[in-house]
Structure formats: C-alpha cells, structure tokens
Amino acid sequence: MIKNISNxxxxxxxxxFGNEVNKSINSQVIKYFKTIxxxxxxxINNLTPSYNKLIISYDLRKTNFKEVKKFIENINIENxxxxxxxxxxxxxxCQKNFSMDIKRLEEILKLSREKILKxxxxxxxxxxxxxxxxxxxxxxxxxxxxxAQRLETPRVKVPKGSVAVTEQFANIYTxxxxxxxxxxxxxxxxxxxxxxxxxxxxxxxxxxxxFKEITLDEYNNFNE
Amino acid sequence: xxxxxxxxxxxxxxxxxxxxxxxxxxxxxxxxxGAMDNRNYLIANKLVNNNxxxxxxxxxxxxxxxxxxxEKINFAITGDVIFSINKKDTEIEGNCYESYQIENxxxxxxxxxxxSVYGYLALGGEFDLKFQWNSYSINTKANIGSNDGKKxxxxxxxxxxxxxxxxxxxxxxxxxxxxxxxxxxxxxxFDYFSEKGKKIFYEKEFTVSKLxxxxxxxxxxxxxxxxVDTNIKSEGLIKGVIQVPAxxxxxxxxxxxxxxGGYPKIGVxxxxxxxxxxxxxxGSKIKFKEINLSDAExxxxxxxxxxxxxLSQI
Numbered sequence: 001m002i003k004n005i006s007n008x009x010x011x012x013x014x015x016x017f018g019n020e021v022n023k024s025i026n027s028q029v030i031k032y033f034k035t036i037x038x039x040x041x042x043x044i045n046n047l048t049p050s051y052n053k054l055i056i057s058y059d060l061r062k063t064n065f066k067e068v069k070k071f072i073e074n075i076n077i078e079n080x081x082x083x084x085x086x087x088x089x090x091x092x093x094c095q096k097n098f099s100m101d102i103k104r105l106e107e108i109l110k111l112s113r114e115k116i117l118k119x120x121x122x123x124x125x126x127x128x129x130x131x132x133x134x135x136x137x138x139x140x141x142x143x144x145x146x147x148a149q150r151l152e153t154p155r156v157k158v159p160k161g162s163v164a165v166t167e168q169f170a171n172i173y174t175x176x177x178x179x180x181x182x183x184x185x186x187x188x189x190x191x192x193x194x195x196x197x198x199x200x201x202x203x204x205x206x207x208x209x210x211f212k213e214i215t216l217d218e219y220n221n222f223n224e
Numbered sequence: 225x226x227x228x229x230x231x232x233x234x235x236x237x238x239x240x241x242x243x244x245x246x247x248x249x250x251x252x253x254x255x256x257x258g259a260m261d262n263r264n265y266l267i268a269n270k271l272v273n274n275n276x277x278x279x280x281x282x283x284x285x286x287x288x289x290x291x292x293x294x295e296k297i298n299f300a301i302t303g304d305v306i307f308s309i310n311k312k313d314t315e316i317e318g319n320c321y322e323s324y325q326i327e328n329x330x331x332x333x334x335x336x337x338x339x340s341v342y343g344y345l346a347l348g349g350e351f352d353l354k355f356q357w358n359s360y361s362i363n364t365k366a367n368i369g370s371n372d373g374k375k376x377x378x379x380x381x382x383x384x385x386x387x388x389x390x391x392x393x394x395x396x397x398x399x400x401x402x403x404x405x406x407x408x409x410x411x412x413x414f415d416y417f418s419e420k421g422k423k424i425f426y427e428k429e430f431t432v433s434k435l436x437x438x439x440x441x442x443x444x445x446x447x448x449x450x451x452v453d454t455n456i457k458s459e460g461l462i463k464g465v466i467q468v469p470a471x472x473x474x475x476x477x478x479x480x481x482x483x484x485g486g487y488p489k490i491g492v493x494x495x496x497x498x499x500x501x502x503x504x505x506x507g508s509k510i511k512f513k514e515i516n517l518s519d520a521e522x523x524x525x526x527x528x529x530x531x532x533x534x535l536s537q538i
Binding site (some may be wrong): 006007008009010011012014019021033037045046047048049050051052053054055057060061064065129130131132133134135136138174175177192194197200201204205 | 247248249250251252253254256356357365366367368373409411412457458459460461462464465482483484485489492493494495517520521524528
C-alpha cells in the first residue's frame with residue numbers, strides 16, 4: 001500500500017511504498033500502475049513504476065497536485081483485474097569477447113568463472129521495472145554471493161544486447177549506451193524494438209525471466 | 225517525389241525535428257523529448273500559420289545552413305538567433321519573430337544563437353516525416369522519432385508534403401527575458417543534505433557546464449554535502465528534477481532525460497521557469513530560489529496565460 005503521497009515539483013505525484021526492495025512491495029506498485037493506466041485520467045502524462053515508488057506526472061495545464069492526489073487516494077485496487085505476466089527465456093552467449101567483466105567479477109566475488117555462470121543461469125528472475133534507457137529491464141534478485149558494485153568509471157559505450165549485473169540486479173542494454181554494470185554476456189534477442197509501436201518491450205514489470213546459455217555458433221545463427 | 229524540399233548544406237551542432245513531445249511512455253523508458261523551449265516553439269509555428277503542434281527544426285548554438293527548392297513558402301525563426309537569407313543577388317540579415325517568404329533557390333543560413341542555447345525554424349507547411357508514438361520528436365540517444373532518430377546531417381534532403389496556402393507575413397515583438405534565479409520546489413531527498421549543503425544550494429552561484437545537452441544540465445560550484453547516502457534505490461524522474469550525485473555537483477534533468485535515476489533529488493525546477501532555464505548557456509551563472517507548490521502553480525498559470533496572449537496577438 002502507498003505509505004505516503006507527496007509532490008515531486010509542481011507537475012508530479014510521488015507515491016512512496018516504503019524503502020525495501022522486494023517482490024511483494026513491487027507487485028503493489030505494479031498493480032497501482034496498471035490500474036491507474038487503465039483509468040486514463042485526463043491530464044496524466046506518465047506513470048513511472050520502480051522498486052518501491054510510483055511517480056505520476058501530469059500536465060499542469062489540465063490538472064494539479066490536489067486533483068490527482070484525490071484520485072489516487074480513492075482508487076480501488078482490490079477490484080482491479082488480475083494482471084497478466086509472462087515467463088520468458090533469454091538466450092545469452094558468454095563467449096570471451098562478450099563477458100567483458102568476468103575477470104573483475106571473479107576477483108570481487110572470489111568465485112570461479114564456472115561458478116559465477118552457474119549461479120547466474122540457475123535462477124529465475126523477476127522484472128521490477130523497465131527504464132533508464134528504453135526497454136531496459138531491472139531483474140532481481142541475485143544471490144548474496146553474486147553481488148558486486150558497479151564499475152568505478154562507467155563505460156562510455158556498452159554494446160547493445162549486453163547482459164550485466166550489479167548489486168542484487170541483472171539488466172540488459174537494449175541499445176548501445178553509457179553504463180557501469182558488470183557485463184557477463186550478450187543476447188542476440190531484440191529486447192526493445194522501436195518498430196513495434198504497440199509493444200516495443202519484450203520484458204515488462206511483473207514478468208519472470210530465465211537466462212539460457214548458448215554457444216557462439218548458436219548466437220551467430222540466432223537470427224537466421 | 226516531392227517538389228518542395230530542403231537541402232542541408234551545413235547541419236549545425238545539434239539540429240533535430242521537435243514538436244510537443246510524446247507522453248505515456250516513461251514506464252518503458254522513453255522520455256518526453258519535444259521542443260526544449262516550448263514557448264518559442266509555439267510562436268514559431270504561429271508565425272507561419274501552422275498548427276501549433278507541427279514539427280519544427282530545433283538547433284543549438286550553431287544552426288543549419290539550408291537551401292530551399294520549390295514553390296514559395298514562409299518561414300520564421302524564434303529564439304535569440306543571428307541568421308541571414310541569401311537570395312539570388314542579395315543577402316538579407318534576418319530578424320527573429322518575423323516571417324519571411326522564400327522561393328526556389330533561396331538559402332537560410334543560421335549562424336548562431338546569441339547568448340542562449342536553442343532556436344527554432346518553422347516552415348509554413350508540413351515536413352514529410354515519420355510519426356512515432358504520437359510525435360515527430362527526435363531522441364538521438366534511443367534513435368527514436370523522425371529521421372531515424374538521428375540529428376540532421378550534411379547533404380541530407382528533407383521533403384515537404386504540404387505547403388500552407390495562407391502565406392500572410394506575420395510579426396511579433398517578443399523579447400526573450402533572461403533569468404538567473406531559478407525557482408525550485410524542495411525535492412523528495414532534501415533532507416539527505418547537510419545544513420551547510422542546503423544553504424549552499426539556495427545561496428551560492430553555480431556555473432552551467434559545457435557537458436550540458438538535451439538530456440541534462442550539469443552544474444559546477446561549491447560541493448553540496450550529502451549526510452545520508454549518495455545513492456537511492458533507482459526511481460522515476462521527471463524533467464526539472466535536480467539530482468546531486470556523490471561528487472556534490474547538481475545535474476538538472478532536461479527533456480531527453482533517462483526515465484530512472486538513483487541519485488538523491490534535492491529539488492525540482494518550477495514549470496514556470498523551464499523554458500528560460502534551458503536557454504542558459506554554458507559558462508553562465510545561476511542561482512536557485514525556493515518557492516512552495518501553490519506559488520509554483522499560480523506562476524505557471526500566469527505564464528500560460530501570457531503565452532496564450534502572445535499567440536493570440538500573432
């Protein structure tokens with residue numbers, strides 16, 4: 001449930017669900033997000049769900065903080081339909097050229113390459129949110145022994161498709177962008193496709209993801 | 225094939241098509257985009273008898289040099305911009321906020337913005353562009369929007385699919401006002417900063433860094449000390465949010481900002497000051513001034529009324 005609603009500037013509502021990061025709080029955020037989105041309230045521009053916050057930005061020409069707050073406080077989440085979520089399998093190739101930070105991870109985590117990959121692939125992930133760059137999924141949770149900080153100096157260019165980890169999360173760089181996460185591999189799958197106006201994102205908040213290791217040959221032949 | 229088109233002789237530094245922007249996409253990571261200085265964008269369209277949500281060419285610092293081919297068309301430039309119109313035998317120094325008619329072979333040479341950042345070129349008609357997610361706006365980081373999401377390039381040809389039949393010449397006496405005091409509303413992490421840090425934020429001057437672009441305005445100045453945590457769990461952002469990362473230098477989120485961020489939010493720029501904020505050029509000094517929510521709402525209403533008045537007089 002929303003613990004507190006405040007204003008973020010003069011054109012957004014900041015709904016705070018607490019400070020913890022877990023599936024149950026995030027599911028609440030996603031429920032609110034989906035319900036509000038369906039109601040299509042005049043004046044609301046954007047909804048940004050994250051681990052434990054929901055930011056609702058609005059057009060100050062059409063509505064204001066008081067009105068949107070009232071609307072959110074009176075919304076009935078229980079009655080909303082159960083939201084659909086998908087289960088997806090993402091192929092990842094961890095060949096040397098792709099797993100750019102595996103050495104760094106071996107040193108930080110004090111685990112062998114084999115062990116790191118085994119831990120990484122042997123797991124089901126939950127999509128908490130998408131964003132930062134278009135379509136990038138934030139997936140959790142990695143085991144405690146797999147958690148590393150981001151790079152001290154972020155890369156200027158992370159290749160498209162890079163699959164990376166930091167702290168308790170994994171993500172996928174949907175296109176070339178700057179970034180500081182530890183790169184383990186690369187997926188040949190298009191996780192964000194801007195030509196699909198309806199559903200550009202393959203992975204959406206609430207979805208479950210498993211990664212499947214593929215060989216370089218499988219990677220190269222993937223799109224054929 | 226279109227008979228009316230523009231050839232780009234020189235593209236300028238950061239020249240893109242922009243319009244009102246796109247909404248309802250933050251949750252998948254796509255920012256608002258759109259013209260940085262909304263008021264100047266609207267005036268440009270009005271001066272050439274366009275619909276107010278038509279796409280225009282936005283440029284920063286140095287603008288494009290363009291050759292026009294086709295039947296007669298009007299154009300107008302807004303902002304604080306130095307440009308010339310090159311006709312067969314003459315070169316005319318152009319004035320902003322005034323529409324001009326050009327014909328086959330004429331050139332528009334936008335030399336620079338004057339002590340400001342963004343300028344707008346509107347043509348009386350419609351560009352032949354890809355419309356994506358309800359907008360023509362180009363987001364060069366995600367390669368979204370018209371022109372394959374890329375800046376305009378040299379030797380590129382841009383077609384017009386329509387030319388306005390209303391070719392009345394229009395003029396307005398708008399003067400861009402400059403601001404040094406940016407009004408801000410306290411951010412959700414205001415208490416992450418020390419008393420001294422808060423004081424610095426509201427009392428000291430900051431210099432706009434050269435590393436500023438459509439995504440964000442980076443500031444340099446006395447460091448704002450954080451006493452709680454220099455990271456927060458990543459959460460949504462909106463334009464105008466001022467984040468302070470570990471180095472203590474504030475960054476203001478602008479129209480192409482990443483939709484999620486993990487740095488504490490010290491403040492948010494009041495909507496009323498956004499158009500003028502984005503025009504502050506690197507090297508200039510700014511100061512922040514605190515206002516409350518209800519004052520910010522009232523001031524924005526007044527600003528909107530002023531914009532409407534300006535447009536109705538054109």
